[in-house]
Amino acid sequence: MNSIDEVLLRFTSDWRNPVGIAALALVLFVAILYWEQTRFMLKSLRRNVLRSVLTGMATFILVLVITLVWSILAFLDRQTAAKSENLKAIITEKYQLPSQMPISYATSLAEGAPRNAGDYRVNPAKDSMLWAFYGGTLDPNKKTRENIIFFFAMEPSKIISYDNRTKKYSSMMDDIDQATDEEKRLLNDACREMEKYPYKVLVGPTRLAQMNKRVGERFKVTSLNYKEIDLEFEILGEIPGGRYELSAAMNYQYLQDAIESYNKGKSKDKQHAMTERTLALMWVRVPDMDAFERVAQQISSSPEYTTPAVKCDTASSGIASFLDAYKDLLFGMRWLLVPAILVTMSLVIANAISISVRERRVEMAVLKVLGFSPNQILSLVLGEALLIGCTSGLISGWLTYFLINDLVGGLALPIAFFGKFFISDAAPWWGLSIGAATALAGSVLPAWSARSVKVSEVFSKVA
Amino acid sequence: MKALLLILFKWLAILVGGGVLLVVAVILLISAGLMVLMLLQAVGLVRRVPLGYNVRNLMVRWRTTLLTGLAFTLVVALMTVMLAFVNGMYALTKGSAVAGNVMVLADGATDEVFSDLGYGDISTLENKEYIKRAEVRQDNKTEVRPLVSWELYQVVAQQLPNPQPGKRSSRFVQVRGIEDPVVAGMVHELPLHEGGQWFDRGAGIQAVPGGGNEQYVQGVLGEGLARELGRDVAKPSLAVGDTFELGPRKWVVVGIMKSAGKTFDSEVWAKREVVGAMLRKMTRSTAVIRVADGLDPAQVAREITSDFKSPAVQAQTETQYFESLNGTNQTFLIAIIFVTVFMGVGGVFGVMNTMFAAIAQRTRDIGVMRILGFARWQILVSFFLESLLLALIGGLVGCALGSLADGLSATSQMSGGQGGGKSVMLKLVVDARILMVGLVFSVLMGCVGGLLPALSAIRLKPLDAMH
Known part of the structure; x- marks a missing residue:
């Protein structure tokens, strides 16, 4: 079942939403x-500035909270949404977590495990990527969160x-394509350097700050998992900011060389x-679902991967499994x-508008005497509410985007392996939509009551 | 440019935050003074504004009262539910630890899943004097054994029956391989439900009726996991004799642990050697010992850490270990405080609207009261009291609504934030502390939202008000 927010999030997934721009226009x-009517509404709002400001501020604050929550939900929804094209297959150990496969699997898995002519063959140079995880502490006597670092060991x-x-x-990693051209160029240079000098690593800006280290510094890691x-x-x-703020990346070859050096001259049992x-895992990129099914079938039926057995999931399915523990929270x-x-x-807006309508019953009666139709009065009251709701919602959505993404650098909330969340580009649309919808919902009844004001009753009381 | 903006923003945030805190502190100080005055009025030491006046006003303007009260109700109810979730998480970590237990992991392991104790000198642990010995009855024999539980903790991906394309295809199940199940049950204080039994100390596998020659792994389930797996076969819970698939093997349930309120609720226990062979891990990740009576577990933990070097180990009391898993709880708690405070601020603006409107509508009342001889501070108390009353009623209803969440089940993840962690099933706990926090928060919203309008009321001059 789709919730209202899922529908809205999909509808306003981009700030360039044509329907939204058309509606605003x-x-x-x-x-x-x-x-004239617009001016009248503005005048009415100006008459009790304090009330308008308080209502606007309440809307502003609550839109901010919803924008934060929806940004998290929208991101996770996107990650777990099934894709039909250009999808990633994640190959891991079938049963055990964390997945620990032998490196000898890598070469054939990178090609999608083709065995026969006609089998689907992945281009390993472009469309596959191996992942290992190396973690340790900078100070073996003080294993604090700041001292512990985990590296993605991969091919630069x-x-x-x-x-x-x-x-x-081109990149196999998510969201690298969103970096600027200059960032990509620098990252590309750095990766070539990592190939030449495997001990050189990339670290996310926040992680670097947490470790209190700077670019160019050397450090030693006492391993926890090796x-x-x-x-x-x-x-x-x-690593360019954003998703990888808390991550670190190393050349896989450096880890492999260290293990080989450790094993040198030792018998198998030592x-x-x-x-x-x-x-740990292998990513392969395939163009569509049909290719994915073929690769998955090739891998699961291969006699090459028995100890341990492996499985092939779509990225969305794999992430959904990790998020299962958070399902009730989400x-x-x-x-x-x-x-x-x-x-x-809606309650705050309804309260403010209904107070305003009650205070202005005489004014409504006068308007009717002057020839305003009930529907025009209804529109005026609804318009006032919409004006407050839309304006404060739009400002709140935009400001939340600016503050969290541009100034703070993301919302730190560790859920599964996602460390930071960013506010969606569409946040101003969300603010506008939420402000409008709640203003409308909260002001319908007061507006209807204003529409139904009876002139004779009002003036008999005044008299 | 961005750095400059960031600095500006930080200073602005500090200034605004500091200013708001200062204003709130002043408001609370004045509120406290007003509450003292109200008490003095209640005991008749000073002349009072009749409470009935405020109650009647709330009733006459019942729509506004209802709308504002509902806002309080929603904020407090939501806060109660969210705090009950975190409370449930804390209860789980607290309930899982046994006070006299010490947990031994490999040195450097941030969690059980990364620990490998191996078979070095640590194997002599059970000969140590600081370990409690107790009579253990098994297979109709009674013998005295050291209370040491050797365990292998692993997480296994279980394929879901009939997954939807593109959706979650597997569930992560926590498997604990145990060497001596009876001793493990005693160490962790986990008895079995009627009708069940621990897996045998022999092979740990058995044939089942209708299962042909296949040997099923004997598994003992936590109650929560039994319920979760039961849903796959449209049953409220798996029971003794039921079978399921996990990893490359088929399993048969031989017992269900009375594990509610502990992290073990989401685990399946089986013979360590069987689990190890299944997952290519013929080792032990954890040793949990019960310390002999009268000894300090923390001291014993220190001794173990310094005694064993091959492999090097780190021992800690079970209480310390589970406390270290509270990292996620703290993150959730901060997020909840953030959301609640922001919702509260939204609610405060709503209350201010209501109270400013109430004052605007009753300027004549205020004038009459002043002419009758009521002092400014009494008018202040009167309107302040009205706002508090509104907040209290809204808060009480909110707490009542939030209490309905007590005992609801939820899943979550626990972690110390350094990798690893446990998927857990918990029950939401609404206790007196949470209800008190809810009510205090509601009254606080009433104070902040009601004081400024009340202060504006006392600035009215009697004759102006009467015009």
């Missing part, structure tokens, strides 16, 4: 066309590379316990928190 056109060419033929950068494989690193640069377990956010805030907003 229409409203502005009507406001200019009926300028898959982080980003430049195609001289197409003159374009016992006795302690490595020295040099910080080469920062070799490092992680020797055959370094490959349900509560979607179905309890957001509706409660929406109702609170």
Whole structure:
């Protein structure tokens, strides 16, 4: 079942939403066309500035909370939405978590495990990426959150590379394509450097600040998951901000070399316990669902992957499994928190408008005497509410976007493996829509009561 | 430019935040003074404004009262539910720890899932004097055994029956391989429900009727997991004798643990060797010991950490271990405080609207009261009291509504924030502390929202008000 917010989030997924822009243009056109009525509404709002400001502020604050909550929900919805084209297949150990596969699986998995002529073959140079995880502490005697660092160990060419033929950068990692051209260029240079000097690493800006380290510094990591494989690193640069603020990336080869060096001259039973377990997962990019099904079938039917067995999931399915532990929390956010805030907003607006209508019954009666129709009076009251709701909603949505994304650098809330969330580009639309909807819901009854004012009753009381 | 804006924003936030805090502090101070005055009025030491006047006003303007009260109700109800969730998480970490237990993990392991104790000198742990020994009855025999539970903790991806395309295809199940189930049950204080039994200390596998020659892994489930797996086969819970698939093997339920309120509620226990073989991990991740009576578990933990070096281990009391998993709870708590405060601010603006309107409508009343001899501060108390009354009623209804969440089940994740963590099933706990917080928050909203309008009321001059 789709909730209202899911429908709205999909509808306003981009600030360039044509329907939204058309609706806004229409409203502005009507406001200019009926300028006298618009002016009257503005005057009415100005008459009790304090009330208008208080109502606007309440809407502003509550829209801010909804924008934050929806940004998290919208991001997670996007991650778990099934794609039909250009999708990523995630190959992991079938049963165990964390997944620990032998590196010998990597070569064939990177091609999608084709065995026969006619099998689907992935281009391993462009459309696959291996992942390992290396974690440790900067101070073995003080394992605090600030001292512990986890690296994505991967092939630098898959982080980003430049195609001289197409003159374009390509990356297997999510959201790298959203970096600026300059950031991509710097990242590309850094990745080539990582290939040349495998001890050089990239660290997210926030993680770097937490570690109190700077670019160019060297440090030693005492490993937590690769016992006795302690490595020295040099910080080469920062991973472009955003999703990877808290992450760090290293060249997989550096880890593999260290293990091989540890095992040198040792019999099989004395070799490092992680020797055959370094490959955590493999990503392969396929063009459509049909290709995914073929690759998944090739992998699951291959006799090559038995100890351990492997499985192939779409990225959305894999992420959904990780989010399962949070399902009640997300349900509560979607179905309890957001509706409660929406109702609170409607109540605040309803209260303000109904007080305003009660105070202005004589004015409504005079308007009727002057020839205003009941529907015109209804529109005036609704218009006042909409003016407050839309204006404060729009400002709140935009300001939330600006504050969180541009100034604060993301909303830190660790859910599953997502460390930071960003406000959607469409936040101003959300603010506008929420402000308008709650203003409308809250002002319908007071407006109807204003429409139904009986002139004779009002003037008999005045007399 | 961005850095400059950020600095400006930070200063602005500090200034605005500081200003708001200062204003709220002043408001609370004045509110406290007014509450003292109200008390003095109640005991008859000073002349009072009749409470009935305020109550009648609330009743006459019942629509406004209802709308404002409802806003209070919603904010407080929501806060109660959210705090009940975090309370449930804290109750779970607290309830899972046994006071006399010490937990031993490999040095450097931030969680059980990353720990590998191996078979070095740590294997001699059970010979130590600081370990409690107790009579254990199993297979109709009674013998004295050290209360040491050797365990292998793993997370297994269980394929879901009939997953929808593109949707979640697996569920993560926490599996604990146990060497001596009876001792483990005693160490963790986890008895079994009637009709069940621990898996045997032999093979830990068995044939089941209708299962042919296949050997099923004997599993003992936590109550929560039994309910979760029961949903797959349209039953309220799996019961003894039921079977399920997990990993590459088929399993049969031989017992259900009385595990409600503990993290073990979401686990399945089986023989360690069987689990190890299934997951290619023929080792032990954890040792949990019960310390001999009269000894300090923290001291024993320190001794273990310094005694064993092959492999190096880190021991801590079970209480400390579960407290370290509270990282997620703290994050949730901060998020809840943030959301509640912001919702509260929204609610405060609503109350201000109501009270300013109430004063605007009753300027004549105020004039009459002043002419009758009521002092400014009495008018102040009167309107302030009205706002508090509104907040109290709204808050009480909110608490009552929020209380309905008590005992509801929810899933969540617990982690110390350094990797690992546990998926848990918890029950929401609404206790007196949460209800008190809800009411105090509601009254606070009433104070902040009611004081400024009440102050504006006392500025009215009697003759002006009468015009």
